[in-house]
Every structure is written in structure tokens, then in C-alpha cells.
Amino acid sequence: MQYDLSTQDQKMEAHESVEDEPGSSPIQPPMSRERAPLQKSSVCSRSYFMVVMIFFHVYIINVIALLFYVHYNNGPSSKEFTSSTQHQHNSFDQPVPHERFPQTMHLPRIEGIRVGHVQKVSLVPNKVHQMRTLSLKPLLFEVPGFLSDEECRVVIQLAQLKGLMESQVMVPDGQEELTEQLNLSPEEIFNLLDLNQDNQLQPQEILTHSRVRDGIWLTPENLREIYAGLHADSDGNGLLSLDEFRMLSGDAFQRFLKRRGLKRSQLVRNSRHTWLYQGQGTHQVLQEVRKRVTLLTRLPSELVDLSEPLQVVRYEQGGHYHGHHDSGPVYPETTCTHTRLAANSSSPFETSCRYITVLYYLNSVEGGGETTFPVADNRTYEELSLIQNDVDLLDTRKNCDKGNLRVKPSKGTAVFWYNYLSDGRGWVGEQDEYSLHGGCVVTSGTKWVANNWINVDPDYQRQARYQQLVSQQQQQQQQHETQGEPSESGSSRHTDPHVEL
Numbered sequence: 001m002q003y004d005l006s007t008q009d010q011k012m013e014a015h016e017s018v019e020d021e022p023g024s025s026p027i028q029p030p031m032s033r034e035r036a037p038l039q040k041s042s043v044c045s046r047s048y049f050m051v052v053m054i055f056f057h058v059y060i061i062n063v064i065a066l067l068f069y070v071h072y073n074n075g076p077s078s079k080e081f082t083s084s085t086q087h088q089h090n091s092f093d094q095p096v097p098h099e100r101f102p103q104t105m106h107l108p109r110i111e112g113i114r115v116g117h118v119q120k121v122s123l124v125p126n127k128v129h130q131m132r133t134l135s136l137k138p139l140l141f142e143v144p145g146f147l148s149d150e151e152c153r154v155v156i157q158l159a160q161l162k163g164l165m166e167s168q169v170m171v172p173d174g175q176e177e178l179t180e181q182l183n184l185s186p187e188e189i190f191n192l193l194d195l196n197q198d199n200q201l202q203p204q205e206i207l208t209h210s211r212v213r214d215g216i217w218l219t220p221e222n223l224r225e226i227y228a229g230l231h232a233d234s235d236g237n238g239l240l241s242l243d244e245f246r247m248l249s250g251d252a253f254q255r256f257l258k259r260r261g262l263k264r265s266q267l268v269r270n271s272r273h274t275w276l277y278q279g280q281g282t283h284q285v286l287q288e289v290r291k292r293v294t295l296l297t298r299l300p301s302e303l304v305d306l307s308e309p310l311q312v313v314r315y316e317q318g319g320h321y322h323g324h325h326d327s328g329p330v331y332p333e334t335t336c337t338h339t340r341l342a343a344n345s346s347s348p349f350e351t352s353c354r355y356i357t358v359l360y361y362l363n364s365v366e367g368g369g370e371t372t373f374p375v376a377d378n379r380t381y382e383e384l385s386l387i388q389n390d391v392d393l394l395d396t397r398k399n400c401d402k403g404n405l406r407v408k409p410s411k412g413t414a415v416f417w418y419n420y421l422s423d424g425r426g427w428v429g430e431q432d433e434y435s436l437h438g439g440c441v442v443t444s445g446t447k448w449v450a451n452n453w454i455n456v457d458p459d460y461q462r463q464a465r466y467q468q469l470v471s472q473q474q475q476q477q478q479q480h481e482t483q484g485e486p487s488e489s490g491s492s493r494h495t496d497p498h499v500e501l
């Protein structure tokens with residue numbers, strides 16, 4: 001805006017200097033033989049003046065149009081949503097008529113500018129935080145000192161008080177054969193796995209599609225052990241032909257590893273976690289953290305308030321979380337877990353729709369435990385090139401040092417990133433594949449982190465319907481409570497869509 005104003009000032013100066021032009025000055029007595037040229041010059045300067053004036057007006061109109069554009073693309077839409085936010089908060093006092101729900105909601109998205117760019121943000125009174133851009137793909141930021149030491153301590157203690165559970169249970173046995181589940185012949189599966197269609201399966205092709213099955217993480221070494229143990233690669237060339245593949249059952253790899261005995265280090269994730277609700281009536285620190293997240297992400301507060309509770313995670317020495325996306329890809333059939341209430345039908349493609357991840361480091365880790373973003377700001381994203389020459393970039397026990405970006409845990413620091421791109425119209429678009437990340441193995445000490453995921457359904461209508469439903473439920477509950485009646489499912493019930501919690 002300052003730039004615009006100064007440009008405007010320059011135009012004003014240009015305008016003044018036109019009037020002061022010596023050629024149009026009245027004090028110079030015109031000589032008869034110079035009359036014609038003088039008149040011409042005054043006509044010229046007048047038309048010059050007109051042209052400058054026209055440009056000046058067009059410029060002003062453009063600036064006004066630009067201001068309107070910016071206003072209606074950011075300001076009022078989020079205001080519109082915010083007013084609905086306030087409205088929904090007020091729903092404890094008065095009903096929310098359907099037609100008041102905004103027809104268009106825009107999600108503000110923070111600009112990264114460039115890697116290393118620092119923006120000042122105001123999140124708590126009397127303190128300015130620095131928000132540094134760590135990558136543009138995914139759009140990823142770091143905010144040191146987001147939580148105070150005291151807040152980190154309270155969150156850890158509340159989690160311990162509640163009790164943590166294994167993040168991943170040891171593999172359930174006796175599942176259906178993969179071929180039966182898929183209803184595909186071995187030839188059909190072979191063809192699907194054979195990405196380069198050379199009639200042979202490279203280890204890379206097998207791992208790309210089967211490295212995670214039943215929660216077990218398959219490595220290139222595992223594959224070699226399995227081939228040797230099952231005599232699967234009879235010609236010993238390290239590749240599987242169709243005939244060799246036919247000799248194996250659909251889940252031969254995982255079955256082999258299970259029979260040999262599994263350790264927790266062979267799972268996708270080796271940690272313990274719990275969930276802490278952050279709504280009314282919970283510890284003040286938890287509510288405060290959620291408010292700060294709303295300020296940080298600049299999202300409408302009802303979106304943040306209706307999101308998953310805080311997930312607190314503890315990794316012991318040797319703990320890890322292999323590379324993953326926090327959200328699923330968006331297909332037409334995809335439904336989101338959090339808006340299940342508003343879905344018209346149940347879908348087999350239900351996934352977590354986590355628009356933003358806010359990850360807090362609750363302690364500084366003695367050794368290892370970094371968060372890795374192996375393909376951050378890569379030029380391209382190709383699933384197949386994640387595994388090359390026995391190096392699987394998603395393996396956070398072995399290859400964290402080979403990824404593009406690693407964040408060292410530092411007590412109180414928050415990192416946050418967008419798991420989805422924008423759809424270009426202010427709503428959630430495609431999954432951002434570059435948001436791939438994981439927790440590197442903790443080599444010394446313990447690591448505590450917490451996740452706040454902000455849930456948004458890429459299907460705008462479904463998100464809107466879901467929010468309306470929640471708001472109506474809250475009103476009904478409120479009415480029951482003011483009339484002294486117990487609500488349908490008991491007065492202690494809160495509107496928590498996360499039934500699995």
C-alpha cells in the first residue's frame with residue numbers, strides 16, 4: 001500500500017510540473033513570428049495535461065478496483081465466516097437460522113514468500129513471535145517459543161495422567177489372503193506392480209506398493225531375506241518373474257516376517273499417544289493453546305474448535321514414525337472422518353481430512369528424533385523415486401540424513417504445514433504430496449510431541465452441512481439443559497465427532 005501511495009504522489013508531482021512548463025508560462029511575451037509554434041506548444045501541453053489526467057484517473061480507478069478485489073477475496077469472506085463463527089458461539093443464547101450460514105467461505109492461507117523468510121506474528125499479549133518459512137512445498141513454517149516451558153510441562157503431565165496407549169497395535173493375525181480381498185489373480189497383481197512393464201518385479205516396484213501392509217514396514221533387506229528364506233528368486237537375479245511371483249501367496253512377505261517374530265521397530269510407528277480434549281471445561285493451558293492455533297493459522301475459530309483433540313505422543317529411545325501423509329488423497333468418493341455426520345452415505349474411502357498440521361515439540365531431544373520432510377521443495381514428486389539403490393527415503397530409522405529437510409526438536413517450538421493445496425477459489429484443493437514427513441528414530445532420550453490437526457472437508461457443502469448439524473445439536477442440548485431435561489444421550493455428552501477417541 002505504501003508503494004501505491006508513493007506512486008500516486010509521483011503522479012501528482014508530474015501533474016504539477018506540467019502546469020509549470022515554461023512553454024505555457026504567461027509572462028513570456030509572444031513574438032508574432034513565433035505565434036504559431038507557441039500556440040501549437042500550448043495545445044500540446046494542454047493535450048499532454050489531458051493525457052496525464054486521464055492516466056491519473058485510470059490509475060486511481062485501478063487502485064480502487066484492486067482494493068475492492070483484495071477486500072472481497074480476503075477480508076469480508078473471512079469476516080463473513082468469522083461473523084458466522086461468532087454467531088455459532090452465540091448459539092448458546094439464540095438459534096442459528098439456516099439461511100445465515102455463509103454461502104461462500106474462504107480459508108486464509110499464509111504466504112511463505114521464500115524459504116528463510118521471517119514474519120512477525122502476535123499470538124500472546126506483550127510478545128512477538130517469529131514465524132520462519134521452512135519450505136514452500138509443502139508450505140511449512142516454524143515458530144520458536146510457541147509454547148512456554150510451563151505449558152509444555154502441563155501438556156506432558158496431563159497426557160501422563162490420562163495414560164498413553166501404543167500408537168500401533170501389534171499385527172492382528174489370520175487376515176484374509178490379499179488375493180481373496182482384492183479378488184484379483186496373481187497375474188493381475190503382477191501387472192499392477194510391474195510399473196515399468198518389463199515383465200519383472202524390481203524390489204523397488206514391490207516396496208512402493210507393499211512396504212506397508214498390516215502395519216509392518218518392509219525394507220529392501222527384509223525382501224532379500226524373504227527371497228532367500230522362501231527360495232522365491234530361483235535364478236538369484238534379485239528380480240521376480242511372473243513364474244517366481246506365482247509361487248508366492250499374496251501376503252507371503254508379511255507372513256514370513258510375522259513367523260520369524262516381529263519387533264516394534266519393524267512397525268510403521270513405534271510410539272505411545274493419548275488425546276486431550278481442548279474445549280470448555282478443560283485445562284486452561286489446553287484451551288489457550290487452541291486459541292493460539294486459531295491466531296497462528298488465521299482460520300475461522302469454529303473450524304479449529306470442531307477439529308480433533310490434541311494428540312500427545314511419546315517416543316522412547318528407539319522410537320520412530322516412518323514417512324507418511326497426515327491426510328488422505330482427495331477422490332470423488334472420498335469422505336472425511338470428521339464430517340461423517342453430514343455424509344449422505346457411508347463410503348469405503350473414508351480418510352482423515354487434516355488441512356493443517358500444527359506439531360509442537362514438548363521437549364528437546366538428546367539424540368535423533370528430528371521431523372523429516374524428505375521431499376520438501378523437490379522439483380518433482382515421484383512415488384517410485386522415493387526408493388533408489390536400496391535407499392528408501394521414507395525409512396526414518398535409516399535414511400533421515402538423506403531427506404531434503406529435517407527439523408530438530410526444540411522445547412516449545414511449533415512447526416505447522418498445509419497438507420492440502422488451495423483449490424484456487426479459497427477452499428481446500430488436492431492433497432499436497434510434498435507434505436510427506438516422519439519422525440526420525442530417537443537415538444538417545446525420550447521425545448514428546450503434540451499434534452493439533454485442523455480438519456476441513458475438501459467438499460465445501462459437506463463441511464457446511466456438518467457445521468450446521470453440530471450447531472443445531474448444540475442448540476438442542478442447550479434448550480434441554482435450560483429446561484432442566486437431560487439431553488437425548490445424557491447431559492455429559494459433548495459434540496465430539498471423533499467417535500474413535
Ligand SMILES: O=C(O)CCC(=O)C(=O)O
Pocket residue numbers: 313321326369370371372437438439440449451
Ligand atoms: O514425531 C514427529 O516428529 C512427527 C510426528 C508425526 O508425523 C505424526 O504424529 O503424525
Ligand SMILES: [Fe+2]
Pocket residue numbers: 324325326437
Ligand atoms: Fe504426521
